[in-house]
Amino acid sequence: MIKRNLLVMGLAVLLSACGFQLRGTGTTELTIKELDLSARNAYGETITQLRRTLQNSGVKVYNGAPYKLVLTNEQESQRAATYTGGSRSAEYELTTVLNYTVEGQNDTVLLEDKLQVQKYYxxxxxxxxxxxxxxxxxxxxxxxxxxxxxxxxxxxxxxVRLQDLQHKADERAKAEARALQEAQRIQDETPQQSPLEVPAP
Structure with a gap:
């Protein structure tokens, strides 16, 4: 009995050392310890559950945090997947798509992506x-x-990943600013043609 318990404990330690985690028991600890969170539907179920999960994982969620997660759009759809002939039963496919952005310093967008979940009933x-x-x-x-x-x-x-994304976003913003300045300079240096006067008949 003792040997069997020791064997189970040894396997558990070995598996955890390899990074294996049972579904539903894994840690959700984040390296981000502070996060601003917002959504179009500020009081919706998704943002409420996400805020609670973040806080339970040790993340301080508040306005003005160094990084901001914005749930930009959440769409639910439903379509008939199969029909059962001769009866009133049908299988439906439910889909939810969640678009989001991660913003850094000066509200620069570091990342844009989406999550999609599908289930049937x-x-x-x-x-x-x-x-x-x-x-x-x-x-x-x-x-x-x-x-x-x-x-x-x-x-x-x-x-490290966030710093890399911030650096790329800053470089992108600088390039866009330079392009805008160059376009303005060309416009300023281009002679403005006077409107033609059409002689009266």
Whole structure:
């Protein structure tokens, strides 16, 4: 019995050392310790759950943090995937797409991306209430998947990665400013042609 317990403990230590984690038990600790968070729907379920998950992971969420996560758009769609012949049942595909940006210093956009989650549920015309409840439950599961997916994306944003993104964004902004100045200089140096006077008949 003791040998078996020691073997299980040894395997657990070995697997964790290799980076293996059971689904749902992995850490969501982030290298980002401060984050500003906003969304078009400031009181929606997605941003509320994400804020709670971030705070539970040790992230201080407040306005004016060095980096800002903006949930720019969240779209839900539904389409019939399959029909069962001769009955009122159908399988529906639910899709949620979440667009987001990560902003750095001077509100420069460091990263633009999106998350997409898809799930299926069966609509039974003979049990409309039950089917409706199942659809709501599936949507809730999808929202949890979106939040977990966002946490995984944020885990990849190490300080080195963020600094690199900030540097590239700054260089992009400088290049755009130089191009704008050059266009203005060319316009200023181009002689303005006087309007032609059309002689009266």
């Amino acid at each position: 069966v609509y039974d015309g003979n049990n409309i209430n039950g089917s409706g409840q199942e659809a709501v439950q599936v949507r809730q599961e999808m929202r949890r998947d979106l939040v977990q997916g966002m946490m995984v994306r944020l885990q990849q944003l190490t300080p």
